[in-house]
Amino acid sequence: MRVRFSAIAGAPTLVDVTHVRERSWWGWGWADQALDGPACQELADRVRPFIPLDGDLTPVPQLGAVSLPPCRLRSPGSLDTVCGSTTDERAAHTYGKAYRDVIRALRGDLAPAPDLVAYPRDEADVTAVLDWATAGGVAVVPYGGGTSVVGGVECRDRSRPVVSLDLSRLRGVVEVDEVSLAARIRAGTLGPAIEDELRQYGLTLRHFPQSFEFSTLGGWIATRAGGHYATGHTHIDDMVEAVRMVTPAGVSTSLRVPASAAGPSPDRLWLGSEGTLGVITEAWVRVQRRPRFVAASAVRFDEYADGVAATRDLAQSGLQPANCRLLDGLESMLGAGSTDGSSRLLLSFESADHDVNGSLARAIEICRGHGGRTDESTSDSSARWRGTFLRAPYLRDGLARLGVIVETFETACTWTGFAELHAAVVEAVASAGGDLTGAPAVVGCRLTHVYPDGPAPYFTVYAAGRRGAEVEIWDELKVAASEAILANGGTITHHHAVGRDHRPWYDRERPGPFAVALRAAKAALDPAGILNPGVLVG
């Protein structure tokens, strides 16, 4: 999947426009968007007042200088044209994009590299890879956009050879049903390609996870991704009309209907299966007309608790704001231009059908009832925050190179339990930071999604790193966070999935009989246990 220009009749023609720009093999997103040396220095100057820095900047290793474990696999002749095992492609498929992934890549540690990368062109190729892997006991790790932050695409079990199954060739919007507002889309299609194609019909999937640019429909479905709607249908779960999935036991196609009571929902068992039960190849998803009416505002709360109470009222009002993100003092300062420790609630409404100013007015009225204020200090909060939001993963990589530990984690809980969960998590992580690094970790929180029965708090952690021990320190901080979440009734993940990193807490959260059922389903569908071993079961 290299950049290619072909010169036909003298004129350079872009053959594969979606692959022109180079992805970073070690960090987030586009290679050309990574912070360069001067930008990292500028970032260091901004961060130093808050977090001690050692003044070093980890260099990015040259891929040529990195050593990979030897390749233990040869593709069978029939799959030669869809498999590769160059250093570049094995390196690029070794990790997801968590902080601990970036640090290990920067260290040149690529121990979990897959032996082979397969790029199936169609469903028949997927079946062929699964058949071959089943026969040979080869682990298969389905790979969409590779943006997992929970170790979902990293096969840590080295006891058998590993194929990374890169679905990027299964791409494109295949069919659009403008009457029923649905589209059939191949699993490997990236977010922007989906939107570009739907835009021609005046439609949008409107599923914007932070990873949008680099993640795929199949990945979203496999991990139950959360989009950018703050209320109502935001998980991809609710947008899925029907799924097609290849399993070692055959191809599953669900019926394309808006709803059904015909037994437990098949799609809901595939949703969140994280590549352990099969490989999603395409789906019919519900799309919508592009919004024509938008109304937005930002509200300031001096007291965080008042902001939480207002947000809860809004979530329970039935107004269904498209955006309803509460940033605490730290998040407001870093992301939305606040300087006084106040919180910001970013609000917006949108519709393709009708004016939404009345809804916004009612929402602001609810906020005022809790001491919220809208004034010029909040007027550019949303625009600022959006910029920070999209830039955040690149800044994360810069900070990682400066030696700062910076990572996020998230959960969901009831409104009733939120205050205690929030306090316990902040306290646990901050104090673990003190124990591990000598200085308390700094913890910010925003509510990314809100439901009538509870919010989804998203935490960002900043801590002083110690060169060479960053991963170990982060892992300890994460243990502290996860224990505090589970002890306070939160789920181990609201939209990041389980992967390998969340497994110990997932095993405790999951009802015992469901584990029994899932293990049995897995054994029946994937008797050789080839699919994403170590994730969810086994």
Next chain:
Amino acid sequence: MRVRFSAIAGAPTLVDVTHVRERSWWGWGWADQALDGPACQELADRVRPFIPLDGDLTPVPQLGAVSLPPCRLRSPGSLDTVCGSTTDERAAHTYGKAYRDVIRALRGDLAPAPDLVAYPRDEADVTAVLDWATAGGVAVVPYGGGTSVVGGVECRDRSRPVVSLDLSRLRGVVEVDEVSLAARIRAGTLGPAIEDELRQYGLTLRHFPQSFEFSTLGGWIATRAGGHYATGHTHIDDMVEAVRMVTPAGVSTSLRVPASAAGPSPDRLWLGSEGTLGVITEAWVRVQRRPRFVAASAVRFDEYADGVAATRDLAQSGLQPANCRLLDGLESMLGAGSTDGSSRLLLSFESADHDVNGSLARAIEICRGHGGRTDESTSDSSARWRGTFLRAPYLRDGLARLGVIVETFETACTWTGFAELHAAVVEAVASAGGDLTGAPAVVGCRLTHVYPDGPAPYFTVYAAGRRGAEVEIWDELKVAASEAILANGGTITHHHAVGRDHRPWYDRERPGPFAVALRAAKAALDPAGILNPGVLVG
């Protein structure tokens, strides 16, 4: 579970107020609401112009005169106090409430009667029954309100003894979380009891299936019941926050969170499991504040297709009407007072937070764009229809005694496929009626629920019966309907569940690998295969 008054200190005290009124053992609902002789004659006079009648009225058999198959079971001593095997209770637990159930009961045919009825007082009793049944190879049929219309509570497999597990004693709202708007409710609680208890908090579950008065929370969850909201969250699936279920392999308790991406949703595997994987004992459900703002109207369409187009626009508008039911010409005539063959769209909006007149005005504007009219002819449509809707099952029983075949079935499909599905189903059933009875069956349709991607059409069939062959004729009509539904992309059920009646079509609709997974899950959770045999798997 008999009516009891206890005389304490001279004053009569109602001990068990929820069981004062007697349920019909052979037909729908309250025994005292069944049509009496004169009411049946009046009904006959109204129906005769449309459907030939033989003038007879099937008498209701006396329970004392009905013979049951011999009881093959004795409860173990430890369960003596929670088990019963009187004729009354075995007869009342033999069937659900489908037309074919009523006919068989009227015939005095109670061949599938359970051997024993168990009424567990608590979860420990449920576990004890399952343990005893597993050890003895006894089939266990979970029984909530007994309103299944798909053979869900009727154990047709007579190869082993059968216990009907009546959950009516597991009742009551146990806990209300007014902050997070959720309530913990025992599975055997009937609809009205749920609403009565929540009303004290100004709250409502607002889940009103037609069976509301006689069905239970556990039954709704086990069958993925559809409520009375026409758009948005209407299936009980979306109202379930957490489920507690007893399986032979242990008790499952899911975490009470608003949303999660921690693997496939455990609750979504229990939802729709129809008593085959375990016995639901309680659930946390999302409740809401009672509506304070309501706006309603009815719109008339001369052309049915215009009504469909308007309804689709409404479903895709984001306006989220609480009610949006399109009645075709026949349904409008029978239920909403229309006399000219026009269709009626019943519309309402409601909110606990804000005025909804603007939403109704916009909805009517959309309807006018499709030729819809609101005038005095439509003004009482909603009230009339509501009366008919609630009375319908009692009328059904009267018609059954008059020899009329009357039954309903339902599906969901895409908007794109609706017109063809509708035409094919009506044609298939009408012509099968002609073949079977000499006169075409009369078929009406209403859209009970509408989604952005498609409607849920609900069909009512009237046909001339032939005494003694009603069940067989209906079964043939149902085959014609089901084949037409599947051939045109519909699901075999949108909210009636699978039970035993829909099994052949369910097996064809369900993706093969999901069947593999479900069978494996069932075998692991219920290795003795005691739970509701014949339903979904096995």
